Amino acid sequence: EGSKLSEPGLYIAQIAVEMAPICKVGGLGDVVTALGRAVKEQGHHMEIILPRYDFFLQSPLLGATRYETEFDWGGCRVFVSSCTVEGLTCFFIEPQNGMFHHSGVYKGNDDAVRFDFFCKAALEFLLQTGRQPDILHCHDWSTAGVAQSFWQDYQPYGLWRPKVVFTIHNADFGMARLGSAAHHCQRFTTVSPSYAFEIGGLPAFSGHVSKFFGIRNGIDTDIWDPQNDPFLARHYGPEDVVEGKRAARIALRNTLGLTDWEDRPLVGVITRLTAQKGIQLIKHGAWRTRDRGGQFVLLGSAPDPKVQAEFDGLAGQMSGDANAAFCFSFDEPLSHLIYAACDIVLVPSIFEPCGLTQLIAMRYGTIPVVRSTGGLHDTVFDVDWDKGRAAWELEGCADWQMEQIDATNGFAFDGTDAGALDSALNRAFDAYWNDRQWFHSLQARVMRQDWSWARPALDYIDVYHSAMTS
Numbered sequence: 001e002g003s004k005l006s007e008p009g010l011y012i013a014q015i016a017v018e019m020a021p022i023c024k025v026g027g028l029g030d031v032v033t034a035l036g037r038a039v040k041e042q043g044h045h046m047e048i049i050l051p052r053y054d055f056f057l058q059s060p061l062l063g064a065t066r067y068e069t070e071f072d073w074g075g076c077r078v079f080v081s082s083c084t085v086e087g088l089t090c091f092f093i094e095p096q097n098g099m100f101h102h103s104g105v106y107k108g109n110d111d112a113v114r115f116d117f118f119c120k121a122a123l124e125f126l127l128q129t130g131r132q133p134d135i136l137h138c139h140d141w142s143t144a145g146v147a148q149s150f151w152q153d154y155q156p157y158g159l160w161r162p163k164v165v166f167t168i169h170n171a172d173f174g175m176a177r178l179g180s181a182a183h184h185c186q187r188f189t190t191v192s193p194s195y196a197f198e199i200g201g202l203p204a205f206s207g208h209v210s211k212f213f214g215i216r217n218g219i220d221t222d223i224w225d226p227q228n229d230p231f232l233a234r235h236y237g238p239e240d241v242v243e244g245k246r247a248a249r250i251a252l253r254n255t256l257g258l259t260d261w262e263d264r265p266l267v268g269v270i271t272r273l274t275a276q277k278g279i280q281l282i283k284h285g286a287w288r289t290r291d292r293g294g295q296f297v298l299l300g301s302a303p304d305p306k307v308q309a310e311f312d313g314l315a316g317q318m319s320g321d322a323n324a325a326f327c328f329s330f331d332e333p334l335s336h337l338i339y340a341a342c343d344i345v346l347v348p349s350i351f352e353p354c355g356l357t358q359l360i361a362m363r364y365g366t367i368p369v370v371r372s373t374g375g376l377h378d379t380v381f382d383v384d385w386d387k388g389r390a391a392w393e394l395e396g397c398a399d400w401q402m403e404q405i406d407a408t409n410g411f412a413f414d415g416t417d418a419g420a421l422d423s424a425l426n427r428a429f430d431a432y433w434n435d436r437q438w439f440h441s442l443q444a445r446v447m448r449q450d451w452s453w454a455r456p457a458l459d460y461i462d463v464y465h466s467a468m469t470s
């Protein structure tokens with residue numbers, strides 16, 4: 001089913017616990033906002049329901065909040081306020097039992113209880129205010145509970161209209177809940193076709209594959225825009241990528257105290273530091289970069305103190321090195337500067353549902369070196385052997401055109417050991433040192449590729465339509 005212009009707009013309510021930029025932890029938060037904006041741009045009505053965490057109330061990104069309503073539910077008074085964030089209407093659920101008075105989105109042990117409460121309170125809000133969305137779109141284990149609660153406790157009692165779409169951003173957490181949502185929803189999706197293929201056979205999902213779709217994430221090209229980025233002093237596009245990145249490199253070297261000003265390729269890693277992201281490979285990449293005459297920059301936050309200690313150790317070993325910098329924080333402005341300044345971004349994930357860093361990197365003319373898994377496989381096409389697949393996937397080329405059109409955009413490897421990483425990273429360094437002109441043309445090419453939400457948003461709208469008629 002297509003989303004035809006003549007059809008009336010859909011009314012979609014996303015129920016989520018993260019939303020960029022006010023309460024973002026990872027890619028999930030980016031998707032809620034960017035998908036919301038892209039769907040709205042297609043003429044549909046989009047609302048987002050979130051917990052009202054007290055940590056974001058001081059955020060300058062939050063517009064004026066308005067009182068909406070209040071009701072008793074689950075043994076306490078629940079207030080609902082509303083606000084516009086990034087052009088989207090948001091409703092904040094605030095139970096008076098202090099459940100969301102916490103310094104972060106996730107808290108630990110009682111998260112399941114908190115988020116289950118939130119899911120039901122969100123449904124109660126829809127019921128109490130007489131809303132009848134066409135679609136309830138929920139995300140990951142944290143709002144998986146919406147699907148079952150809705151069909152059991154709300155759909156038969158007045159909230160009759162909605163169908164449920166569920167998106168899995170990471171199947172590594174809360175499998176029982178994901179399985180329940182897959183069972184109770186009308187359609188479920190994950191964030192890339194390859195990851196859908198990888199997890200589709202898991203027992204929790206295998207009985208429901210006919211309603212399962214893989215749609216790759218996009219990036220918000222207004223927020224990630226080197227031609228108009230408030231965190232860059234000099235803006236640039238594909239035509240002046242070399243000059244633009246040179247200016248960003250100077251700024252980054254100044255910011256981080258990288259005192260070696262020689263001509264060197266900058267290799268960046270921007271990530272949560274968890275096992276998923278390939279910790280050993282990231283560390284190896286730091287040493288390999290030094291061996292190959294590059295400069296290494298890591299921006300990462302490690303929730304696990306043991307992992308943090310490992311990286312503290314690495315930073316200690318490399319300290320005094322004018323060619324390595326480690327920033328252990330979550331720093332949005334700095335991330336923009338790193339994406340712009342680097343020549344190469346390293347994403348050696350062990351598994352990766354979609355991955356946004358490689359997409360953002362390309363938007364800034366930074367060449368991805370990735371482990372070819374999940375969404376990384378679907379978005380990065382190796383310059384040496386993926387020409388056919390790139391032409392087909394990115395340009396929709398027929399067989400006979402494939403050899404003429406080069407849409408490859410990075411370097412990829414398959415294995416999980418240091419040698420595998422080297423097989424890709426070394427080729428990137430070779431290209432930088434031996435054929436600079438070609439490297440620069442590759443940078444300009446990746447900047448021109450379209451990683452926006454335009455295409456994936458249409459795919460989601462199709463999924464919404466098909467959920468409504470199921």
Ligand code: ADP
Pocket residue numbers: 025026027028030270271272299300301329330331332335354355356357358360
């Ligand atoms: P995940 O959702 O698994 O963390 P993604 O690649 O999907 O990984 O999304 C990561 C997002 O978080 C990107 O927008 C990336 O730029 C950002 N990010 C990750 N770590 C940091 C950090 N330490 N500081 C700033 N931004 C970060």
